[in-house]
Amino acid sequence: MAFHPPKPVPPGLWRRTPPAVFPSILGLFGLGLAWRRGSLLLDWPSVIGEIVLGAVTGLFAFAMLAYVVKLARRPAVLAEDLTILPGRAGLAAQCLSVYLAAAALWPYVPGVARAVLYAGLLWHGVVVVVMIARFVRGPKEQRRVTPVWHLSFVGFIVAALAAQPMRLAELAEVIFVTTFFLALVIWGASLEQFRREGVPAPLRPLLAIHLSPAALFGLVALGFDLKSLAMGFAGFSAAILILLVIRVRWLTASGFTPFWGAFTFPLAATASLWLALGGIWAVPGVIALAATSAIVPLIGWRVLRLWARGQLATITNAAVA
Template sequence: MAFHPPAPTPPGLWRRTPPAIFPSIMGLFGLGIAWRRGIAVFGLPDGLSEAILGATTLLFLFAAMAYAVKLMRRPTVLAEDLRILPGRAGVGTAVLCIYLLAMTVTPYDAASARAILMAGLAVHSIFVLVLIYVLATGPAPQRRVTPVWHLNFVGYIIAALAAVGLGYEAMALILFGLSALMAAFIWAVSIEQFVREDVPAPLRPLLAIHLAPVALLGLVAKGLGMEAVTMGCAGIAGLIVLWMLARLRWLTESGFSALWGAFTFPIAATASLWLVLGGAWRWPGLALLTVATIVIPAIAFKVVQAWAKGQLAVKTNAAIA
């Protein structure tokens, strides 16, 4: 059989914008919000958190514009990106960044934050419908439950967290319940898969995503006054973090890739949860925030660098508009 090289990218700006840029941006948002929590707990100046969030907002808006241009050139390219795992993770996190943008804006302009939150809910719901169609019409292996399903289907829990900050407690409670049920289903299926078969080394970083819903459910529960649930989530998150530390060499065996972006937001969200709990929890929260402050920008820098060099799209097999 003759070898056919991949088709070259046609001329034009941002025809192959890789969705894989967004998980690291989501991690940077999480880092800035975690620093807000840390500053509130330890009474530090708020300059660092707002600098992180400001820079991340600009990066997100630029990346979102680049991906929007790609979609405008050929809207059906979205379905092609959603057929591959890095694409589903990337587009999913791009949508969730809208909720994090709402949380970023809330202290400055609550009205704008509400508008961003509602826009995020609309975009997220459209995304889920398109994803369900792609999964239903694609080959059966695409429908396999993966940690990325948390981003796609449980990500409404971030909307719940934004809603708590804006005073929409009824909305937050509904989203909390639905997200908890979906997360429980994904955890149950994932545990069964993990026991039955090994995870390929390149995909192991995605296992870190399982940590994020635990931390986010705890944060929303805290905002809704469910202290017992918050404490339970904090403890479970601690066990997962300890497991990740014990298996770190195994998780990173295949070396750096864009999928390392999966490490970023979960550790930031967990640091936020522990810091919000306060008391004895604030010290492991501070320790994890310190780790996150080192790790997340380093991963994000390498991913953005790969995007700038044109390598990220090729390595993650991003679709071409």
């Protein structure tokens, strides 16, 4: 992560809104959707998940407004945020949060939800194009493969998850096939890179992002009624999660940082997959949901508190509009 001397922030509201707030919001969306799935499997009150989703949608709308105001003041700030790793992770999570907002809204306002999904695809495309342009023009070190590439490039799979109940099967199929091959490339490149170089302690929490595609592909496969394939992804996600749990002290060796937001959504997505499958995955799903319910709000609260105190932008070197 590259840090530069802090720039003076001119007067004006939300000139330095940090993208690093969005990974935790994404995790909170995942928690609400996991509770929604849990209520279907276990006959629990559905109101729990809906309350969580309603609150998170409001929080996301506020955070999105704050970033839009920053972007409107100086559009070039998008490229500057994408130059640094916390900004890339945050903006990718922002795009994925748009898709999950569409999924949360679908049962209540289908027309609005569909519009939000398409808006998310358009915005995600813009972010990816600008990011690639920065990679091409920037130093070679910036093009190093990181788990954040899953959020940026494979993250379109979240749009497929939102599109399935909207009966946009063709769109979901194209996204599923394309992102699956991208995920294979990123998993392979990351494994080879890890074997050669290792991972600095501050960046280790980002390794949890590798869990997300496994869970998301399983959920989308289940949406296509490909239960055997979904079971395979469930097993793969379980193997990754077990490895992460075994190495948790190593992953968190540098202490709490905003990068801990990377733990939130992968865990929530895994809980959703296991709960959606049910059967032999029901008990692991309930355990994962309980862990998600404890971990995600705690990390989200700590990150949001940093934002409220004005510290998050400084810690993550967010660009100034």
